[in-house]
Amino acid sequence: MEKFDLVIVGTGFGASFFLKKYLEKSPPSRKVLVLERGIMFPHAERLKERRREKIAEEYAKAGSYIGTYEYHNSDKTWVFEPNFGGSSNCWTGCTPRFLPNDFKMKSLYGVGQDWPIGYTDIAPYYDEAEEIMMIGGPALTPFPRNKPYPLPPQKLSSVDKLLANRYRELYISQPTARATIPVGIRNGCCSSGVCELCPVDSKFTIENTLSSIFKDPRVTLRYNTTVLSLIIENNNAKGVIYQKEGKNLEVGGDIIALGGNAIFNAHILLASGDKSYYTGRGLSDQRGTFATFYFHDLDNLGGSSSITANGYMFYDVESRKNYSGCIIESFNEPIIRSEPGKWRKIAKFKFIFEDLPNDNNRVLLSNDPLKPKLEYNGHDKYVDKAMDHLEENIQKYFSFLPIEKIEFDNYFQKSEFHICATTRMGNEQKDSVIDKNLIHHQYRNVFVLGSGAFPTITPANPTLTLSALSLMSADKSF
Amino acid sequence: MRRRTFLRLAGFATAGIAIGGYIAFQNFEKFASKIILKDTASLKIDPAEIDKFFKAVSESKFNVMDDLFPFHHRQLLKWHYYIDNGLFSLPYKVNYNAYRNKIVMIFLLSTNFFINRMDESKPVYFTSVYDPYQIPCCNPFSNLFYPEAGA
Numbered sequence: 001m002e003k004f005d006l007v008i009v010g011t012g013f014g015a016s017f018f019l020k021k022y023l024e025k026s027p028p029s030r031k032v033l034v035l036e037r038g039i040m041f042p043h044a045e046r047l048k049e050r051r052r053e054k055i056a057e058e059y060a061k062a063g064s065y066i067g068t069y070e071y072h073n074s075d076k077t078w079v080f081e082p083n084f085g086g087s088s089n090c091w092t093g094c095t096p097r098f099l100p101n102d103f104k105m106k107s108l109y110g111v112g113q114d115w116p117i118g119y120t121d122i123a124p125y126y127d128e129a130e131e132i133m134m135i136g137g138p139a140l141t142p143f144p145r146n147k148p149y150p151l152p153p154q155k156l157s158s159v160d161k162l163l164a165n166r167y168r169e170l171y172i173s174q175p176t177a178r179a180t181i182p183v184g185i186r187n188g189c190c191s192s193g194v195c196e197l198c199p200v201d202s203k204f205t206i207e208n209t210l211s212s213i214f215k216d217p218r219v220t221l222r223y224n225t226t227v228l229s230l231i232i233e234n235n236n237a238k239g240v241i242y243q244k245e246g247k248n249l250e251v252g253g254d255i256i257a258l259g260g261n262a263i264f265n266a267h268i269l270l271a272s273g274d275k276s277y278y279t280g281r282g283l284s285d286q287r288g289t290f291a292t293f294y295f296h297d298l299d300n301l302g303g304s305s306s307i308t309a310n311g312y313m314f315y316d317v318e319s320r321k322n323y324s325g326c327i328i329e330s331f332n333e334p335i336i337r338s339e340p341g342k343w344r345k346i347a348k349f350k351f352i353f354e355d356l357p358n359d360n361n362r363v364l365l366s367n368d369p370l371k372p373k374l375e376y377n378g379h380d381k382y383v384d385k386a387m388d389h390l391e392e393n394i395q396k397y398f399s400f401l402p403i404e405k406i407e408f409d410n411y412f413q414k415s416e417f418h419i420c421a422t423t424r425m426g427n428e429q430k431d432s433v434i435d436k437n438l439i440h441h442q443y444r445n446v447f448v449l450g451s452g453a454f455p456t457i458t459p460a461n462p463t464l465t466l467s468a469l470s471l472m473s474a475d476k477s478f
Numbered sequence: 479m480r481r482r483t484f485l486r487l488a489g490f491a492t493a494g495i496a497i498g499g500y501i502a503f504q505n506f507e508k509f510a511s512k513i514i515l516k517d518t519a520s521l522k523i524d525p526a527e528i529d530k531f532f533k534a535v536s537e538s539k540f541n542v543m544d545d546l547f548p549f550h551h552r553q554l555l556k557w558h559y560y561i562d563n564g565l566f567s568l569p570y571k572v573n574y575n576a577y578r579n580k581i582v583m584i585f586l587l588s589t590n591f592f593i594n595r596m597d598e599s600k601p602v603y604f605t606s607v608y609d610p611y612q613i614p615c616c617n618p619f620s621n622l623f624y625p626e627a628g629a
Contacts, residue, residue, distance in 0.1 A: 050611050052539035155621040190615030190622060199614035292576070301619050302627025334592075334617045338582040340520035343596050344619055407572045 004033040004220075007240055007253030009227045009268065011036045011214070012086020014449030015259025016206045017129065017467040020213050021474035030218050033251060035225040035242055037260075038063050038083030043201055043208065046089070050197055069263060070366045071374040077415045078285070078374065080261050084223070085206035087261070087417070087463075092195040093177035093203035094307060095135050095464040096327070097126050097143045101316050102458040109321045111382065112356050112456035116427045116436035117472075119143070125468035125475070130175075133204040133467070134183045137175035140168060142312045151180045154189065157303030159295075159347045160330050162401060163311065170312040174329070175464075177204035178305050184209060193306045193333050225249075227264075228369050229271035230256060230446065237272075237446045243370065255445050259470075262452030266363040266422040267372035269433070269440075269448070276442065278433045280364060282357030282421035283376060284457055287383050287412040288350050291394065294337060295345040296402040303332040311349075313397045315459055323385035324353035326393070327459035345404075350413075351390055354459040356380040357421035379412075387412075418462050423452035438473040447473060501556050506547065507532050509556055510581050517582045521591065523602045530604040531588050538607055542584060551577050584608055592618035 006022060008015050011034060019032065041062040048055045065080045081090045100119035105112040127146065130137075136151035153173035156164055163171040178189040179202045186208055187200040201208055214221045224244055231238040231250060239252035258265040266280040303309075311328030331348040358380055366373035394406065426432025429441040438453055440446040449470050451462040511528050535543050547555070551573075558567070558574040568574075586592060587608035594600050610616055621627070 047611065050540075157619075158624075158627045191617040191620035192610035192614040193617050194610045197611075199611050299627075302621050302624040303619070304621040332617070332620065334583065334587055334619055336579060336583045336586065338517040338579050340598065343586075343592075407575070409572070 001239065001250055001252045003239070003252035003254075004031045005253070006030070006032045006255045006257065007251060008032065008034045008257045008259055009240070009265075010034075010086060010259035010261075011084050011206060011221075012081075012259060012261070012450070013088060013206070013463055013467045014451075014470050015086075015257065016088075016210045016213065017132070017470035018257055018259060018447065018449055018474045019219070020132070020210060021471045022478055023213055023216055023218065025474065025478045026218070028218065032216075032219045033253065034214060034219060034221045035227055035240070035251075036084055036221065036223050037226045038081075039223050040084040040207075041089070043089075043197075043205065046197055047199065068370075069372045069374055070368070071376070073374075073376045075378070075414065076285070076376055078263060078283075078419050079415050079417050080263075080419065088205040089207070090196045091177075091203070091417070091463060092307065094310075094329070094461040095130070095133065095137075095175045095177050096310055096460045097141075097145075097175070098458050098460055098465050099143050099312075099316050102456065102460070105320075105456045111321070113424070113426065113431065115455050116425055116432075121436075122465070122468050122472060125472040126464065128471050129464055129468040132209065133177045133464075134179055134186070134209075135175050135177055135464075136180035138173040141172055141175070142169045142315075149175065151183065154178070154180050154308060155302060155304040157300050157308050157330065157332060157347075159293075159298060159300045159401070160303060160309040162298075163330075163398075164309065166400065167311070167313055167397070170315075171328075172310055172312075174305075174307055174310045176305060176307075177463075178202050179204070180304070189305045191304055191306065191332065195306050226370060227260070227268055229268055229273075230443070232272050232443065235442055235444070237443050240268075255447070257447040257449060259449045262419040262422040262450055263363050263372050263374065265448050265450060265452050267365070269423065270363065270365050270372075271369065272443075274433075274440075274442070276429060276433050278359075278424050278431070280422050281359040281362045282424055283361040283363055283374065283419070284355045284357045284379070284421045285418050286352050286354055286416040286457060286459060287379050287387075288352040288416050289387065289390070289412050290331075290348060290350050290409045291390075292335075292407045293347045293349065293398070293401070294342075294404040294406070295347070296404045297345065298402050299344045300347045301344060303330070306332055308332045311397075314393045319389070322382075323389060324355070324383050325459045326354075326386060326390075327352050352416060352459050353383045353386045354457055356382050357424070357455070357457065363422050418451060418457070420451040420454045420457040420462060423448045423450075424455045425453040426455060437476050438469060439477070447477070449473070501560050502553065504556060506543070506552050506556075507536075509552075509559070510543070513555075513559070513578060513581050514585050517578070518586070518602070521598055521602050522600065523589075527589065527602060527604045528585065531585055531607065534588075534604070534607050538609075540609060540611070542607055542609060546580060546584060547577065555581075587616075587618065593623070595623075
């Protein structure tokens with residue numbers, strides 16, 4: 001059987017940041033195999049497809065997440081990108097850090113679980129991940145930082161400016177991977193407002209910044225390879241079984257790193273015979289809802305980028321004991337109101353609540369070895385209580401603005417595009433799947449990367465944190 | 479049932495079906511034109527500019543109206559537009575307002591109106607269909623167009 005020092009599954013954030021650090025710390029003799037289920041679908045070709053221009057047949061066959069799992073709940077979707085670079089191809093580029101208290105939810109608020117690491121453990125890797133992604137952000141933040149962000153902050157809108165003046169570090173220019181000035185081959189963000197596929201290639205993607213690590217002579221990258229399971233002997237992974245062009249193949253590895261998303265990492269473990277109680281359990285995502293603000297005499301102008309700011313006014317407060325913390329996103333889409341003289345006296349905010357991972361929401365095996373089965377029975381009441389208090393909180397924190405009226409969506413978006421908590425990290429096997437270095441409690445040569453590791457999911461976007469965790473895991477382990 | 483009652487009921491049913499059919503199957507482009515004309519009445523817009531917009535939309539490879547307004551949005555828009563009145567409104571009024579704003583928005587974003595900083599005294603001309611993938615950096619409310627407004 002062909003054998004490698006390291007076999008990595010996937011090429012998204014978790015896998016790529018882990019690989020980057022592993023290569024930095026490894027001698028030239030090491031051999032790494034990367035198995036990617038999709039293809040390389042370059043940004044330039046994606047743009048052509050979006051413009052309805054002709055693209056090569058090979059790209060027209062690029063897969064999507066639809067049909068990759070069995071699922072029957074139309075209220076909640078689980079979205080990801082199954083090609084090279086993973087969801088870096090479709091993310092929005094929002095990169096707030098978690099707050100120090102996010103790691104201690106059980107101790108401080110009596111809900112969820114504490115993380116086996118604290119903010120100070122991960123802080124140096126936040127710095128490093130922000131350097132790699134070239135994050136733009138403000139000087140004043142609600143989380144501690146040792147040095148300025150690599151790039152300048154994006155511009156606040158006139159509405160944001162009023163909120164920032166009032167709430168200071170609790171209302172900030174959103175830290176973002178949408179480059180605020182040109183950097184490397186990335187252009188500066190110019191507020192096209194369609195971040196899921198940036199027309200000017202401004203946001204960080206694995207393709208535009210980390211492709212070089214996959215060209216390292218130590219690395220072999222194979223496309224169209226879907227990993228089915230680990231080969232386990234005496235609690236040790238000997239390699240993986242993967243499918244390519246309908247054939248099942250085996251490859252050996254001294255170390256295996258699962259860098260798929262939280263659905264497929266859990267699925268691979270379950271298919272490998274992992275009997276840990278928590279494997280696959282806790283499938284969760286934040287829940288977001290919009291509110292549109294109409295102003296008497298306040299034009300909403302001058303913001304750069306598509307989401308200009310984050311509000312933390314009711315994120316980490318005493319009420320978190322009873323209901324979800326909330327992060328606020330200020331949307332800078334070119335929305336208007338059809339009223340003479342009031343065209344842009346309007347603003348749109350998204351209110352995003354943390355959910356508590358629920359053991360009954362989970363990833364399971366199905367009859368098809370390629371397809372996980374998902375069971376999702378809805379989010380926790382913790383979220384609904386937060387939704388019940390939303391109007392009251394908005395009145396409390398926004399009423400100083402010249403508001404004419406507020407229209408609430410009063411429903412949750414179907415996805416915040418963050419799949420979390422199915423392979424939770426913890427100190428012991430009885431409360432988790434992996435340890436603080438993302439190593440499986442039972443299979444000690446298996447790393448399980450990504451946001452599946454989160455014991456609690458926080459209201460903030462997970463990508464920066466999961467990338468920093470990958471850097472930390474590889475740094476501590478090699 | 480008496481013949482007169484039957485004829486009356488049949489008449490109502492026929493009228494109902496005819497009106498419902500008109501609402502449901504009315505050409506969306508014509509309907510959207512009507513909305514735009516009504517909601518931009520305060521602006522200096524020659525209706526020919528609206529026609530130019532819809533012509534350009536139909537000729538482009540990427541039909542922005544098809545993308546922004548799926549079937550159920552179109553139906554919600556039309557039924558609200560014709561049924562709502564001062565005393566009665568169908569459910570999902572918030573969605574109706576948002577979709578209606580969006581029709582006007584996509585048209586005005588395709589004109590010089592926002593580039594002229596919403597100056598209602600200037601004539602409004604169609605320029606090109608708003609599509610960030612054809613013309614990036616085109617959010618007319620951003621710092622590129624209002625550098626003095628942000629922090």
